[in-house]
Amino acid sequence: MSLTDLQIKRLKAPETGQKTYYDSTLPGFGVRVSQGGTKTFVVLYGKDRRRRSLGRYPDLSLSEARRLAKQAQVDIALDELHPKTALPKVSFAVARSKFLADCEVRTKPRTVEEYRRLLNRHFHFECNIADLSRHDIASVIEKLKAKPSEQQHAFVAIRTMLNWCVKRGLIDLAPVPPMTFKSRPRERILTDQELASVWQRASEFGYPYGPIVQLLILTGQRKGEVVGLRGSWLVNERIMYPSEFVKNGRAHSIPVGKRALNVIATLPGKTDLLFPSRFEDDKPFNGFSKCKASFDQDLEVEQYTLHDLRRTFSSNMAKLGTPIHVTERILNHVSGTISGVAAVYNRHAYMEEMHDAFVQYEQHLSEVLKTYSVT
Numbered sequence: 163m164s165l166t167d168l169q170i171k172r173l174k175a176p177e178t179g180q181k182t183y184y185d186s187t188l189p190g191f192g193v194r195v196s197q198g199g200t201k202t203f204v205v206l207y208g209k210d211r212r213r214r215s216l217g218r219y220p221d222l223s224l225s226e227a228r229r230l231a232k233q234a235q236v237d238i239a240l241d242e243l244h245p246k247t248a249l250p251k252v253s254f255a256v257a258r259s260k261f262l263a264d265c266e267v268r269t270k271p272r273t274v275e276e277y278r279r280l281l282n283r284h285f286h287f288e289c290n291i292a293d294l295s296r297h298d299i300a301s302v303i304e305k306l307k308a309k310p311s312e313q314q315h316a317f318v319a320i321r322t323m324l325n326w327c328v329k330r331g332l333i334d335l336a337p338v339p340p341m342t343f344k345s346r347p348r349e350r351i352l353t354d355q356e357l358a359s360v361w362q363r364a365s366e367f368g369y370p371y372g373p374i375v376q377l378l379i380l381t382g383q384r385k386g387e388v389v390g391l392r393g394s395w396l397v398n399e400r401i402m403y404p405s406e407f408v409k410n411g412r413a414h415s416i417p418v419g420k421r422a423l424n425v426i427a428t429l430p431g432k433t434d435l436l437f438p439s440r441f442e443d444d445k446p447f448n449g450f451s452k453c454k455a456s457f458d459q460d461l462e463v464e465q466y467t468l469h470d471l472r473r474t475f476s477s478n479m480a481k482l483g484t485p486i487h488v489t490e491r492i493l494n495h496v497s498g499t500i501s502g503v504a505a506v507y508n509r510h511a512y513m514e515e516m517h518d519a520f521v522q523y524e525q526h527l528s529e530v531l532k533t534y535s536v537t
Contacts, residue, residue: 165193167224175199191231193219203227207235215297217339226340252332254287254294260330261323270406272386275448280312280319292333294324300339314343350470351477356463357527358534360471363461370437371453373425378468380422380524382475382493385468389437389446399423400513403494414494417513419520421527475523482526484519492516 163169165185173183173195182204184192190206194215203216203224216222216230252260258281265274284302287294299320306313324336352360357379364375377388387403395402396418405413418426429436437447454468472493479489491512 165191165224170201170219170224173201185228188228188231190235191228203231205231205234215295217296217300221300222340230340250332252291254285254289254291257291257327257332258282258285258323261326264326272390272407272446275445276315277319277322279448280316281323284316285320291327294333294337296337296339299324299337300341303339303341310343317341317343350466350473352463352466352470352474354530355534356466357474358531359461359463360466361527361531363457367457369428369430370447371449371457373429374437374447375457375468375471376425377422378471379475379527380419380425381416382472382479383416384472385450386446389448391436392434393431393436394434396426408494412494415511415513416492417517417520419524421524422520478526479519479523482519482522484522485515488512488515488519492519 163183163185164187165183170193173193175195175197178197180194180196182192182194184190190211192204194202194204196202201219203219203222204213205216206213214234216227216234219227222230262274262278262281265277269277284306287298302320303313303317306316321336321338324333324338327333328336360375361379364372364379366372367375374385374388377383377391378385381388381401383401387408390407391401395404399418401416401418403414405411408414426436432438433443435443435446439445439447440449450468476489476493479492480486
């Protein structure tokens with residue numbers, strides 16, 4: 163049959179086993195329907211008519227599956243005419259280690275740590291990197307549907323690693339399924355009472371997670387920018403982030419309010435890194451999942467994320483009348499009211515304006531904590 167979306171939707175699952183329906187317009191291309199109703203695009207290739215899975219419908223569209231099938235058949239045909247040197251037998255674990263080692267040389271430390279966390283946590287293939295299939299990758303990604311953000315970040319990490327493997331000659335093609343992710347912007351903002359409750363819990367929780375949460379509330383900085391904070395970056399009551407550390411690659415300086423300075427003054431300060439990991443003094447704290455689960459126990463606050471504290475900070479700044487361009491400078495947003503050509507010519511640091519905004523914000527926070535009897 164000439165496969166169409168409507169026909170694929172109407173295909174019924176066989177009582178047992180699998181059944182494949184081939185496309186009359188592209189020989190060797192078809193859709194395999196399993197007993198459970200799963201529909202997977204496949205392509206036959208090579209002289210011995212081997213079969214390769216391309217991806218599941220409807221995650222993979224019919225038009226994209228046809229394109230991938232044609233490309234696979236062309237690539238295999240060229241390979242048979244011009245045989246390539248056999249690929250080196252490198253295990254997935256070794257390839258992962260090589261990729262991370264290379265990232266340490268050319269990538270920001272926070273990015274390397276995130277790649278390491280994602281790849282070590284979710285991808286445990288006991289095979290050669292060249293033997294990985296799209297199905298292997300897709301099966302891991304699909305298991306993370308309950309955590310959309312983690313799912314998308316894991317996909318980006320494995321895609322980056324496999325593309326690196328192609329460039330290093332470890333594999334010919336990256337077996338990355340053409341997956342797409344739909345996300346909607348978060349809108350969660352904590353109420354004053356919720357913010358007071360989180361602050362109180364942070365005061366009781368202790369180092370390192372408690373002070374981290376308090377600094378997130380007080381500064382509005384990103385989570386990674388707080389846990390990566392170093393004592394040497396604190397100069398004259400300012401935090402001076404170097405460009406190689408900040409997410410957008412732009413050096414970032416903000417004044418620090420009195421309350422935030424008091425929190426920092428209570429930290430152990432045994433290393434330059436204010437929040438080192440438990441086992442390595444030169445690596446930042448990374449135990450967010452377990453700490454937050456413990457932190458949120460018995461906390462009478464609706465579900466929230468740490469990034470919601472940053473959004474709440476920004477919203478409170480707006481409520482206090484802080485000019486939007488000053489708030490954006492505090493948050494280090496590149497695409498804001500002062501961007502493009504205006505950003506090139508406007509080199510004003512807004513340090514005094516940010517200082518006044520932090521003073522007003524800390525006064526507001528003190529009133530909130532007093533209202534809800536939090537010290």
